[in-house]
Amino acid sequence: MSSRDHILNRINANKPELLTLPNIDASIFDAGLNVMAEFIKKVEVVGGNVLETTSNDAVISKVETIFPDAQIKYSTIAGTEAFNTLDLTTIKKSQDLEDLDILIIESDLAVAENGAVWVSDKQLPLRVLPFITKHLVLVVSKENVVPYMHQAYEKLSDTSGFGVFIAGPSKTADIEQSLVIGAHGALSLTIFVK
């Protein structure tokens, strides 16, 4: 017998009688959050920054003032082609993105209770982009910020081939519990809400 069948047979023989699957009633977890205030607070808790903006142009000019020394830049938001110093069609392998300084991506979902922003294959020409870049900039509309993870998954009927909730810049506390921002992923995270 294959290991597959062996394992499945054993589980079938050893499992208890069927127990009911509980229903998730998201309303009992609703503390009536002020969604935007909570989102901003939580992004800061997880080490990111939130800025308000009105247009993509405003995002670009602000990013250029925050990161004046950035050399290699790439943005996927509409109408900002002039910002890009990188032509992804010339990138043969993800490894060549190693020196990327700034990446700007638009997201269509964020979560107030934990400051997480969803980014997926829909927005990512290459999956490694938001991790390999030194600085990550995310743009999200206010109406796309939901209060809790339960509402986030209601909206995420399809997570596409790959998607990720990003909450703050990469971090570690593996050396004596001292929090250090900037482990393997982005060193900073700036979120623009519009």
Added chain:
Amino acid sequence: MSHSQLASIFNKDEKKVDWHDKALWFVRHKRDKSVHEVKNWEELRNLGHGIKAHMLSNLDVYLKEFEANANKNGVEVHWAANAEEHNQIVLKILQENNAKKIVKSKSMLTEECHLNPYLEAEGLEVIDTDLGERIVQLAKEPPSHIVLPAIHKNRHEVDELFQEHLGTKPCDGDPQYLTGEARKHLRQKFIEADAALTGVNFAIAETGGFVVCTNEGNADMGAHLAPVHIACMGVEKIIPRQEHLGVFLRLLARSATGQPVTTYSSHFKKPADGKKMHIIIVDNGRSEQLSRPDFRASLHCIRCGACMNTCPIYRRSGGHSYDATIPGPIGSILSPGKDLKQYSTLPFASTLCGSCSDVCPVKIDIHAQLYKWRQIITKETPQPFIKKKSMEIMGSIFAKPSQFETVGKIARWSLRSLPKSMINSKPNAWGKARDLPLGPKESFDDWYKNREANKTKND
């Protein structure tokens, strides 16, 4: 060595014990602050428990559903009955892809299967990329905690380790500098890797996708750069539906570190164009644990480590004192299921204070299971003659009040009359650091009888 022997060695350095205890208490404290902010937290735990319990009761069905959906997504699914088969499958995939350099993000399952030494013996390079795991890998030690693998090492030890292995400059244990150097060192490993290995936090039957949570971004750096991604999971990582992630992702990081969610919650479903994705589903004793009604709830575990951080014994004995892949309270109920004799002292490494069960995000009755393992261990493994005999004698004394009275009298006399040096002599472990109570002349029994007799006289 038994847990108590290893724990007493750890306790020879009291300053280190204090430091270790404080570091973990700090994490437990952050957990408390974070969960107290969540409305109906205890209901959320109930949901986590209920979903996991249901999952186990229908596990084979969900595994098949998961496999079918993963296949549809272009992911290759493999099955391993035990650790050896798991390691063989990993090796075979690596060989088929001509992979020599492997980067690995945290996976307790691959620790359990001793994958690293197996691959290294085949001449492959395996680099643990989680900073804590890299630290213990360089120190040639196993992780001492499932979320904080290097929690037993102080910053100066890390400093020395990095000087020796990564050629860093002495920095008086500056975590910022050391982390920066590790980033550079591991960045190179990510760029060069031929294959990436990750664990799995949750595998969703409904979609065939799986979620990996990290704070450092190491799982993603590995998986998105290397041409091959191998994800290893125990059978119990399945959850029925994607909406259940809403429950578990709310529970996991808050319980683990007090963060509202991990920095990256990565949802893998289909391989990227031109890349390969493999999932290895591993049993390795889990189906047997499922057969034990008293212990099957241990398979609910989502590996948050909260039970370790809250455990007053873990904090004061260190993860290595458990000498098991998963240390602490949860490890002490999982390990005896794998090898009752080898891990027979672990369920006794507890005062049964119950705090582990109270923090568990999926409400595993950990301390109740510790108690139940004790009952099995004393029956099925060899026990010290003195312990067995004294329990038998106590049992018979307590069954008969007249005997109890006589023995009590003798004990009180001894405590009162024998010299302290004799009472606190070596065979009495109690007396090493503690005094015994002074035996009173009169027991409560005696006092009560006298009082009642006097009452009748006076009436």
Added chain:
Amino acid sequence: MKVGLFIPCYINQLYPQVGKATIELLEKLKVDVVYPSGQTCCGQPMANSGYEYEGEGACHNFVNNFKDFDYIVTPSGSCAYHVKKHYDIIPQTEEVTKVRTNVYELCDFILNILKVKDLGASFPHKVGVHKSCHGLRGLRLGSCSEVVGPKFSYIEELLTEVKGVEIMPIKRGDECCGFGGTFAVTEEAVSVKMGKDKIKDHLESGVEVITATDTSCLMHLEGLVNRNKQPLKILHIAEILNSSL
């Protein structure tokens, strides 16, 4: 209401003053309390050591002693918890079920059955409360810091009413003291370290007297305090509630 008093084995033999305070207190509260003769032990020491079956005789003896009472009261959260939680190893006759339902830890009984708070006691000292785990997390005689919910503590509710008592806050109010039955001996090093840390927490808060619902924890702490000659007094809660200093 007929109340049977259960005095745990080690209190009977080593700390009779705790038993005396308990019965005096209950009598003060006009409880019709009887101390049935022929008591031994609830069976917990064997059971927690993995020899549950060796305690069966003790379980039967306990049920025989107490089957005719409306309530069974004991100055020990741990013993009450053991009867409630672990007496499933003997056949569940009507008597066994009745005894398991009606066994109460002393503070729980006074507060929730007698519904009395002010016992007219006075005790002019700085008191540190040790919340014994089996009472706290087993019987839920109080809330603990890791659980989300309303805060309460039966022992502190009663103590607050005692004239002169100042309850001192300690840093880790619900951390285990490290007694744990045979754990105290088999895991001597960790047990002693836990006890030392607990005492340090109380000393740093300016506590003069440590009290608890369980003499077992207190015996362990007292052993350390006496050995290390620390300026602390150890008293069972019954002794404070029965005090008129």
